[in-house]
Amino acid sequence: MQMTATLDGASVKRRGKTILGPITHDLAPGGITIVLGPNGAGKTTFLKVLHGVERLSAGQVAWSVPAAEAQKSQSYVFQSPIMLRRTVAQNLAYPLQLTGTPKAQIQTKVQSWAAKIGLADALDTSAPRLSGGEKQKLALGRALIRDPKVVFLDEPCANLDGRSTKEFEALLITAKSAGTRIIMTTHDLGQAKRLAEDVIFLLGGQIVEAGPAPAFFADPQTAQARAFLKGDIVE
Amino acid sequence: MNDIWAGLASAFWLIVTLDPDLVEITLRSLRVSLSALLIAALIALPFGTWLAVRRFRFRRATIAVLNALMGLPPVVVGLIVYLLLSRSGPFGVLGLLFTPTAMIIAQVIIITPLIASITHQAMRELWAEYHDLLISLNTSNWQRIRTLIFDGRRALLTAALAGFGRAIGEVGAIMIVGGNIDHATRVLTTAIALETGKGDFALALGLGFVLIALALLVNFAIHVLSRTEREGRW
Numbered sequence: 001m002q003m004t005a006t007l008d009g010a011s012v013k014r015r016g017k018t019i020l021g022p023i024t025h026d027l028a029p030g031g032i033t034i035v036l037g038p039n040g041a042g043k044t045t046f047l048k049v050l051h052g053v054e055r056l057s058a059g060q061v062a063w064s065v066p067a068a069e070a071q072k073s074q075s076y077v078f079q080s081p082i083m084l085r086r087t088v089a090q091n092l093a094y095p096l097q098l099t100g101t102p103k104a105q106i107q108t109k110v111q112s113w114a115a116k117i118g119l120a121d122a123l124d125t126s127a128p129r130l131s132g133g134e135k136q137k138l139a140l141g142r143a144l145i146r147d148p149k150v151v152f153l154d155e156p157c158a159n160l161d162g163r164s165t166k167e168f169e170a171l172l173i174t175a176k177s178a179g180t181r182i183i184m185t186t187h188d189l190g191q192a193k194r195l196a197e198d199v200i201f202l203l204g205g206q207i208v209e210a211g212p213a214p215a216f217f218a219d220p221q222t223a224q225a226r227a228f229l230k231g232d233i234v235e
Numbered sequence: 236m237n238d239i240w241a242g243l244a245s246a247f248w249l250i251v252t253l254d255p256d257l258v259e260i261t262l263r264s265l266r267v268s269l270s271a272l273l274i275a276a277l278i279a280l281p282f283g284t285w286l287a288v289r290r291f292r293f294r295r296a297t298i299a300v301l302n303a304l305m306g307l308p309p310v311v312v313g314l315i316v317y318l319l320l321s322r323s324g325p326f327g328v329l330g331l332l333f334t335p336t337a338m339i340i341a342q343v344i345i346i347t348p349l350i351a352s353i354t355h356q357a358m359r360e361l362w363a364e365y366h367d368l369l370i371s372l373n374t375s376n377w378q379r380i381r382t383l384i385f386d387g388r389r390a391l392l393t394a395a396l397a398g399f400g401r402a403i404g405e406v407g408a409i410m411i412v413g414g415n416i417d418h419a420t421r422v423l424t425t426a427i428a429l430e431t432g433k434g435d436f437a438l439a440l441g442l443g444f445v446l447i448a449l450a451l452l453v454n455f456a457i458h459v460l461s462r463t464e465r466e467g468r469w
Contacts, residue, residue, distance in 0.1 A: 051371065053370050053371060071373050072373060075371065075372075076367075076371040078367055078368070082364065082365060082367060082368040084365070084368075084382070084386060085361075085386045085387075086386065094372075094382075095372055098372060098373075098374060098378055
């Protein structure tokens with residue numbers, strides 16, 4: 001079943017400053033949504049609000065399933081991958097161990113995911129010693145190993161080179177085809193155009209424009225979005 | 236200088252001849268301090284980690300108190316444990332005063348704050364690193380503590396060794412609650428104090444060298460067993 005989310009006047013304030021919102025928005029039900037916007041637009045906060053790990057100052061976020069179930073069926077990939085100080089295999093196994101999955105099942109899943117992310121030969125390598133690209137792929141594998149319905153990615157390719165980005169995007173497209181909902185922020189307009197089915201354009205904590213990707217890139221409706229796509233600096 | 240050479244010679248002969256008294260008090264020293272270490276670690280490692288993970292109202296105050304307790308004077312701890320365990324004290328009926336158990340209790344009180352404080356320092360950094368991931372994975376507090384203890388085990392080893400070092404070299408508290416009774420509660424440090432008082436510096440120094448050797452041996456053994464500094468950083 002697809003999970004959909006509704007934000008209702010959601011806003012985040014810290015030390016008297018509004019970081020996000022108030023935002024009222026219905027998230028598109030499937031596919032890949034790309035969140036665009038300059039630094040400080042509130043992209044990360046937007047993802048964290050949807051993930052349910054950011055405290056709201058006002059308003060609410062409602063998933064189509066109860067909150068506890070929603071967070072269990074979501075996972076999050078950070079801009080700089082957080083590696084547990086363990087082997088690659090133990091990193092992959094960790095989210096499954098938390099939910100008390102039987103050992104034999106963990107074993108097969110770890111094997112198959114290691115193969116998918118191209119780290120089958122590195123199962124016993126210490127994860128913090130991997131290269132940047134390998135770390136990020138491992139982080140994605142670890143995020144997907146629980147078969148989440150929704151994956152959030154916060155600029156996952158910001159520190160990756162072309163080849164690593166390509167491999168990473170291929171993994172994302174496979175995941176999408178398997179029915180995983182993907183919500184991702186990026187600075188890279190090329191990547192946004194390659195992947196996006198829906199676009200949310202954030203500026204100053206507000207959604208300035210949102211809609212299907214082809215229309216957004218071909219004919220943006222707002223002046224800010226036009227300027228952003230043209231490569232101008234918007235603030 | 237003569238005293239030191241005599242001490243070295245005396246230590247050498249005590250060890251070579253496996254002096255039965257020396258073996259007895261060395262084993263008792265080890266038994267008391269390792270038991271105290273085990274109990275203190277079981278309390279302090281989860282507690283220190285918990286302090287790093289949880290945010291609660293009196294957290295700062297708790298940490299400040301813990302750090303202050305690191306410098307707890309052993310003599311005072313000994314005195315308080317003595318009063319608690321003495322015949323007229325609340326735990327007098329247990330008859331624990333002047334037994335190795337009383338010495339273990341005193342040492343647990345002395346080293347638990349030390350281990351907990353070092354644990355907290357080390358775990359705070361690891362928690363900062365893991366925080367976002369463990370929150371996102373919806374872990375329970377207990378799962379967080381277990382993950383941090385497991386992944387930070389090398390740092391915790393240092394904490395435990397610091398605790399052991401303080402316990403094995405401690406004399407003030409165990410002298411009071413143990414009483415330095417021959418064949419019952421005499422350990423290396425109390426024996427050294429006694430021999431120094433008697434003026435037998437050679438034997439006192441000999442015991443001192445044995446004590447230092449013992450501390451080195453235990454540290455080394457634990458490092459070998461846990462294979463620190465072998466496989467990269469962790």
